[in-house]
Amino acid sequence: MLVRLGLLAALAVVIVVVVVVVAGGGDSDKDGGGGTKSPAAARSALQGIPQSGIALGSPDAPVTMVEFADLQCPFCREYHENVFPELLKRYVRTGKLRLELRLLRFLGPDSDRLARVAAAAAAQNRMWQFVGLAYDRQGPENSGYATDDFINKLAADTGMDRADARAAAERLIREGENAARKARIQSTPSFLIGPTGGPFEHFEPSDLSPDAFVPRIEEELGK
Amino acid sequence: MRRAIAGLALIGLAISIYLTFVHFADVKPVCTGISDCEKVQTSDYAELAGIPVAVLGVAGYVAILASLWMRVEVTVLLAYVAAGFSAYLTWAELFEIEAICQWCVASALASLAIAVLATLLALRAPPLHDRTLS
Numbered sequence: 538m539l540v541r542l543g544l545l546a547a548l549a550v551v552i553v554v555v556v557v558v559v560a561g562g563g564d565s566d567k568d569g570g571g572g573t574k575s576p577a578a579a580r581s582a583l584q585g586i587p588q589s590g591i592a593l594g595s596p597d598a599p600v601t602m603v604e605f606a607d608l609q610c611p612f613c614r615e616y617h618e619n620v621f622p623e624l625l626k627r628y629v630r631t632g633k634l635r636l637e638l639r640l641l642r643f644l645g646p647d648s649d650r651l652a653r654v655a656a657a658a659a660a661q662n663r664m665w666q667f668v669g670l671a672y673d674r675q676g677p678e679n680s681g682y683a684t685d686d687f688i689n690k691l692a693a694d695t696g697m698d699r700a701d702a703r704a705a706a707e708r709l710i711r712e713g714e715n716a717a718r719k720a721r722i723q724s725t726p727s728f729l730i731g732p733t734g735g736p737f738e739h740f741e742p743s744d745l746s747p748d749a750f751v752p753r754i755e756e757e758l759g760k
Numbered sequence: 761m762r763r764a765i766a767g768l769a770l771i772g773l774a775i776s777i778y779l780t781f782v783h784f785a786d787v788k789p790v791c792t793g794i795s796d797c798e799k800v801q802t803s804d805y806a807e808l809a810g811i812p813v814a815v816l817g818v819a820g821y822v823a824i825l826a827s828l829w830m831r832v833e834v835t836v837l838l839a840y841v842a843a844g845f846s847a848y849l850t851w852a853e854l855f856e857i858e859a860i861c862q863w864c865v866a867s868a869l870a871s872l873a874i875a876v877l878a879t880l881l882a883l884r885a886p887p888l889h890d891r892t893l894s
Contacts, residue, residue, distance in 0.1 A: 542882055543831060549776030557848055578802035588839070 571755055578692035579669045586629060588662045589711065594635035596733070600628075600757040601674040603637040603729040603737060605713075605722045609644045609679070610693070613726045614672040615745045620662065623747035624754070633758055635733050639713035647676075647683035653706045654688050656713075658697050660705035667695040732758055761881045762828050765835065765874050769824045775820075776817030776865050783812045786794060789863060797861035802857040805852045820845070823825060824874060836878045843868075844874035 558700040565650075571728035587595055628634035642653050651671055658667035670691055676682025718731055720739070730753060733735035742749035782789045782801060791797035800806065806813060820842045827835040846868035853860050 539883075541833065542836060542879060544838045544841050549837055549844050552841050553848060556845070559809075575802055575804055575806060644816035 539664055539684070548758045549657070553749065557731055562580055573729075574695075576633075579673070580666050580692075581695065582625070582669065588665055590659045590662065591664060591666045591713070592635055592637050594629040595632040596635065598629075598632055598635035598733055600633065600754060601637060601731060601733040601735075601737070602717075602740070602754070603633045603639060603720075605639045605717050605727040605729075607641050607644050607648045608655065608668065608671045609648045609675065609683075610725045611675070612745060616726045617672045619745055620742075620747050620750055624750060627751070628754055628758075631735070634711070636752060638664065639716050640668075640708070640710070641686060641717055641722070643725075645678060645679040647681065648724050650683045650688060651691075652710055652713075654692055656706035656709035658692070659709055661697055663695050664698055670694055674735055687736065730736065730754070732757070732760070761877055761884070763837060765839075765840070765877050765881070766825060766828055768870045768874050769821045772874070773818060773821035774866050775867045775870070776821055778841050779814035779847070779863055779867075780812060780818055783814050787859070791861065794858035795831060799859040800857055800861040803852075803855060803857045803859075804850065816845070817859055832878070832882045836875075836882050839871070839875040839878040842871040846871040847885075 580638070583593070586593060589596065592601075600722040604616070606616070624634065629636060639750065644651045654672065655664050657669050658664040664682070674691070717727075720737070722728075726745075729737035729741040730740040740753055742753070762834040767883070777790065783806065789801060808816060820838070824835060824838050824842065827838050849864060850868045853864060
């Protein structure tokens with residue numbers, strides 16, 4: 538019986554290994570970014586919130602906060618993971634705040650490649666899903682992690698239409714950079730805040746926690 | 761022994777059904793302070809080839825329950841596969857997702873206990889002997 542049990546154990550190990558390898562369980566490793574969110578979860582987090590180009594939230598929201606970010610920047614990721622979900626829940630879902638995201642690409646070639654596809658996603662009103670997954674799978678700065686495969690998978694997981702959105706992407710990127718130049722943005726993440734439609738003021742949070750953002754947003758809502 | 765296995769499999773089945781419900785209803789699982797069930801449930805590891813692992817859990821525990829009416833080797837093989845798969849998921853929780861969900865741990869412990877009991881059952885029972893649940 539012991540031999541039989543040993544054979545059964547060996548067979549069980551083989552079955553588990555084959556299933557896991559063939560089904561590609563937790564294939565985030567192969568993306569190089571170690572992402573932990575499933576595409577479905579990333580999409581459902583934004584479900585029901587209006588998106589238009591680079592904007593997230595109701596166009597009638599009284600306040601708009603503009604973020605300038607680089608998808609490779611670790612602090613931008615920190616903001617997206619620690620602050621963004623809270624703002625989404627408290628202000629964006631409730632129609633009080635509208636967020637705009639201007640993607641810059643000053644860190645390196647990976648920033649450029651990611652920003653272009655994000656802009657293409659914006660043209661399809663899916664930029665925020667794309668950005669969420671891109672941060673989740675973010676690799677070390679300028680390690681060359683944003684390979685074609687990485688970006689193609691991101692685009693596919695975002696549910697983007699493969700139609701060529703290159704021209705739209707190029708235009709949006711230029712717009713973002715012009716906006717950053719006009720606002721004299723020097724680093725990421727940087728924020729502007731003000732009534733929807735403008736004018737905007739610079740907003741420098743003391744740290745990347747929701748507590749640093751909430752009073753400023755409340756102040757703006759009270760105006 | 762078979763009753764103990766059946767009891768553990770029912771516990772595992774209940775957990776898996778609950779987690780399947782959580783997965784499809786898109787609600788947050790009830791979670792203790794030290795664990796982060798939501799992080800685990802929404803991770804890449806929550807699905808295998810598009811099938812939620814909670815659904816695999818339901819199928820696995822149902823199969824183990826059904827196998828109690830079959831040759832003991834079937835139960836042993838299913839129990840080992842379940843324990844092996846649970847071990848893989850627990851490894852993923854600890855080292856890849858870096859979050860623990862107490863439901864998943866409970867299910868992993870249940871499958872481990874089932875594997876141990878099934879081994880004892882097989883060692884006690886003469887092979888090739890048809891048995892029914894008593």
